[in-house]
Amino acid sequence: MQRNNLRKWLLSVGAAAVVALPMPSWAQLTKYDLETRMGMEAHAGNLTGHAKDAKADYRRYCVGCHGELGDGNGENFPWIDPKPRNFQLGVFKCRSTPTGTLPTDEDLFDSIARGFDRSNMPQWSTFTKQERLDLVAWVKHFSPRWTGEKPGTPITIPPEPEVTAERIKAGRDVFARVQCWKCHGVLGLGDGPSAATLTDDLGRPIAPFNFAEGARPKCGDSDRDIYRIFMTGLDGTPMPSFADNIKPDEAWDLVFYLRTLMSQHSKEKAMAKQLGLKPVDPNAPVGQP
Amino acid sequence: MSKRNNFVAVLSAVVLLCCGALMLNQKVSAAGEGKISGTVKLDGAAPHMKGIDMSKDPYCSKAHASDPGHLETYVVGADGGMENVVLYISEGYTGPATTVTTEPVFDQKNCMYTPHVLALDVDQKFKVTTSDQTTHNIHPLPNPMTGNIPWNQSQPPGAAAVEKSWKAAEVIPVQCNIHPWMHGWFVVVKGPYATTDSKGAYAISGVPPGSYTLTAWQEAAGTQTQKVTVAAGGAGTANFTFKAK
Numbered sequence: 001m002q003r004n005n006l007r008k009w010l011l012s013v014g015a016a017a018v019v020a021l022p023m024p025s026w027a028q029l030t031k032y033d034l035e036t037r038m039g040m041e042a043h044a045g046n047l048t049g050h051a052k053d054a055k056a057d058y059r060r061y062c063v064g065c066h067g068e069l070g071d072g073n074g075e076n077f078p079w080i081d082p083k084p085r086n087f088q089l090g091v092f093k094c095r096s097t098p099t100g101t102l103p104t105d106e107d108l109f110d111s112i113a114r115g116f117d118r119s120n121m122p123q124w125s126t127f128t129k130q131e132r133l134d135l136v137a138w139v140k141h142f143s144p145r146w147t148g149e150k151p152g153t154p155i156t157i158p159p160e161p162e163v164t165a166e167r168i169k170a171g172r173d174v175f176a177r178v179q180c181w182k183c184h185g186v187l188g189l190g191d192g193p194s195a196a197t198l199t200d201d202l203g204r205p206i207a208p209f210n211f212a213e214g215a216r217p218k219c220g221d222s223d224r225d226i227y228r229i230f231m232t233g234l235d236g237t238p239m240p241s242f243a244d245n246i247k248p249d250e251a252w253d254l255v256f257y258l259r260t261l262m263s264q265h266s267k268e269k270a271m272a273k274q275l276g277l278k279p280v281d282p283n284a285p286v287g288q289p
Numbered sequence: 290m291s292k293r294n295n296f297v298a299v300l301s302a303v304v305l306l307c308c309g310a311l312m313l314n315q316k317v318s319a320a321g322e323g324k325i326s327g328t329v330k331l332d333g334a335a336p337h338m339k340g341i342d343m344s345k346d347p348y349c350s351k352a353h354a355s356d357p358g359h360l361e362t363y364v365v366g367a368d369g370g371m372e373n374v375v376l377y378i379s380e381g382y383t384g385p386a387t388t389v390t391t392e393p394v395f396d397q398k399n400c401m402y403t404p405h406v407l408a409l410d411v412d413q414k415f416k417v418t419t420s421d422q423t424t425h426n427i428h429p430l431p432n433p434m435t436g437n438i439p440w441n442q443s444q445p446p447g448a449a450a451v452e453k454s455w456k457a458a459e460v461i462p463v464q465c466n467i468h469p470w471m472h473g474w475f476v477v478v479k480g481p482y483a484t485t486d487s488k489g490a491y492a493i494s495g496v497p498p499g500s501y502t503l504t505a506w507q508e509a510a511g512t513q514t515q516k517v518t519v520a521a522g523g524a525g526t527a528n529f530t531f532k533a534k
Binding site (some may be wrong): 088089091092143144177178193198236238239243244 | 346423424427430433434436439445466467
């Protein structure tokens with residue numbers, strides 16, 4: 001009798017396990033999977049990075065946050081915000097490629113050197129270019145996406161035109177039309193009506209960029225970087241791609257207008273002051289900024 | 290030597306049989322496709338669906354001035370019929386992976402998703418449109434490990450449709466970050482499927498004859514399965530009853 005009960009119990013536990021297994025779950029990557037991808041390469045200019053050569057550097061400098069399996073679950077994970085990137089997902093904020101596509105090797109190469117302002121990721125300018133490219137290959141070897149998929153085609157950025165008062169005003173119209181202020185606020189303070197409820201792809205709270213606090217955008221602070229940010233979107237965050245809705249010429253206008261919202265001194269800021277440019281009116285009817 | 294010859298003979302016979310079976314199967318499916326139909330009902334009273342405070346965006350609250358928006362986790366008709374339940378063949382279907390050629394539309398209207406649940410075949414193209422005079426961002430959240438890659442695109446007023454498809458079968462939540470109450474689903478399945486209407490009725494057409502396991506998916510109540518047999522040119526029936534969770 002006792003034994004029968006035990007058998008029943010074992011059976012039901014077994015059945016529960018079988019039922020539980022096919023439930024959707026993050027596929028677990030193992031060290032074995034990673035070993036098979038040790039041949040991963042990265043290319044930038046005429047350099048070639050090799051994943052296997054980055055093993056020691058990753059263990060020494062990166063593993064504390066990004067974790068041994070690249071899942072962003074290193075021992076520092078609980079203490080830092082924003083959270084370290086989970087490389088297994090192959091989803092990256094800073095790309096030159098359209099939303100939903102893999103970044104290029106150069107994009108990752110630049111990200112490692114640039115670091116991420118207002119995060120625990122410093123600028124790794126201490127590495128040689130070769131070491132950095134080896135680390136790019138290492139980062140890539142964590143995600144199965146790089147074995148079956150090619151990076152997206154980088155977006156085309158036309159040469160930067162001359163800043164004019166007309167362009168700054170036109171940029172303000174774009175800011176109003178595509179409603180950047182819904183999250184970033186009319187003054188770019190990151191206090192728009194939707195700002196408080198934003199979450200990233202993993203459901204963690206995330207704040208929109210505050211243009212006025214003097215911080216550098218995470219994906220670079222050159223004019224071309226800012227152009228790229230809103231035309232590719234920052235995948236994994238609420239920041240969408242505007243590539244379908246802002247024409248290349250208008251995009252430069254918007255870059256110039258965004259400069260006027262930043263606290264740093266700029267030609268654009270001075271021109272806007274001279275123009276007496278007012279912030280957009282969130283209650284204006286659509287199409288009339 | 291003769292042993293090896295025997296083995297080769299058996300192997301080629303098996304391969305031939307398999308090929309034959311495959312060809313036969315295709316012939317049969319061309320002979321007469323049947324359908325599976327039925328209704329999906331909720332057992333008991335429909336759970337109360339909370340209202341949505343859209344005051345954050347005056348355009349949205351104005352659009353709902355006379356008809357306040359509410360959550361759509363359970364959409365239940367007067368007779369208990371459940372809307373937005375997806376039915377698909379989870380076992381036994383061997384036909385082509387992609388069967389549907391129509392291009393369904395997922396619209397953003399009055400700051401809600403219409404439909405709330407969009408069922409799709411793997412690789413089936415669909416369009417995301419906006420009817421609103423406010424900016425939305427359409428942001429599906431698949432698990433990148435499945436092969437479906439998350440993307441995030443803005444759709445300001447008057448924006449052109451976005452055309453997309455999904456590579457793998459998966460239930461994908463979709464959200465708008467600007468309007469956090471906007472929440473919908475792309476239910477990507479392999480093979481024929483149907484979604485229930487406001488009376489809880491559904492009909493899956495283009496089903497080759499055979500014995501199948503049919504799965505009914507509801508976003509909160511979960512899934513249920515049933516065995517269904519479809520004769521050549523015939524019809525199978527499967528009714529489901531869910532309990533609210």
